[in-house]
Amino acid sequence: MNELAIQVRRLTVAYEHKPVLFDVDLDVPKGRLMAIVGPNGAGKSTLVKAILGLIPRVSGTVSVFGKAFSGVDTRVGYVPQRESVDWDFPVSALDVVLMGSYHRVGWFRRPGTRERDAAAKALDEVGMGEFANRQISQLSGGQQQRVFLARALLQQADLYLMDEPLAGVDAATEVAILELLRRMRNEGKTVVAVHHDLQTVADYFDDVALVNLRVFGVGPVAEVMTPERLRQTYGGRLGALETIAKSATGAAS
């Protein structure tokens, strides 16, 4: 608990003229399951990408396991948004999962039998074993999401950053994915996931970060999801916020 998986200090990111994230601080303790929550366009994905060093920062620092990201990139797994890739790409599910081993195999070397076996096992773990040789466009949205998770599993990372891993999946898949995330957390891994459903934050996650341009609160769900903070984050637009806050602080306490 005393060591941080992620430490973000005074981070500002801008795409064009206006900042998308402004003066953001974020601490993620090791071994926790954290949701990044906020309205559309709040900068949630940007925060994840900034931590991974995928987009340039205007200012601020990011350290992962106490180091700059480039020094620890082998210890970090990433699950991008499902819509970010072309699913008509000519690869099979197993091929995609194998990409999780590329870093360890080394650039310009080919994955061998060991990696293929590990990839098949990862597909089994997410319940996708029988789809290994399917071309990925022939999978449902939930199955595609699970392929991405299997790829992340193969990375054997200590910290996982996931961009909406529960977006567009059915209820059964949601439960299955959540079980997987909890198992990872129980194995001592840290999982940070962008999440869109306020209703389920309290049930699914240990910690939450409320993000909308700034960070309006980070920490255990019961402490952070107060009506006041949710109003700040969502601009007081949602009447349902009160109810959500009540059940969140109640459920988690």
Place this chain on the structure above:
Amino acid sequence: MTYNTIIVLAGACLLGALCGAVGSFAVLRRRALMGDVMAHAALPGLPLAFLLAGGKSLPMLLTGAAASILLGMGWFAAMRYRSRTHDDAAMALVLASMFGLGIVLLRHVQNVSTGGHAGLESFIFGKTAGMVASDVWITGGVALVCLGVIAVAYKELRLVCFDPGFAASTGLRVGWVDFLITGLLALAVVVGLPMVGVVMVAALTIIPAVAARFWTESLGPMLGIASVFGALACALGVLVSASQERMPSGPLIVLAAAVLFVLSALFAPQRGLVARRLRLERLRHAWREGRLEA
């Protein structure tokens, strides 16, 4: 068939294979039109190299073409990053302007030089009649080296084409891989100029790749099929061009590729139009007979 024809044919096959393989990555990375910009941007380099070097040696001309491409790409990048012109507009602008400049320079060379410029025009639509063995060695050599590079970097090329964000998160320099794709594409375009010509060489990087996609759901086979299609189109184009007086090879090569595309789109076993239509009809038939089950 003369010895020279056989050599030219071999070079054409290697060129086609290279364009098919490189083009597959360009198409999958959504850079298909980049090759067209490069090809047109190459044109001014040819008359300039002729004027500066005072001759028509192919290595000199191709070096001029490559330098011209570099200039065109630099211009494109400057517009894109400095003036925030959109990609498609910037590409159209570079393509047309460089091509216009190329044509003007070409005519100028014809007007001022007393001779020896004959043949420069053939770079517009491609011509194989004047090619000699040493010219083909350049094409073949570059093609082989490029295919070797693709074989070595296959895993990284595929990763970046499929999921550049994930690739970057694992520490891979996506910019360098993109640079490699662009560089290979530029080389394919440059060595393709003599045979296929400025106007049509880009089509040779696009059509075989798109046609190959109909036959397979896997990138490895797609590269193989695209290479075979490219080689086939080049061979056919070169053969017909050699047998006809004053028939440029570029249009013939691209037409052959287009025929392969149409055949693929119609008759490929899974993704082809006919197969898809047949599947639907079979399902409808089964439904009518009450045999269709959930």
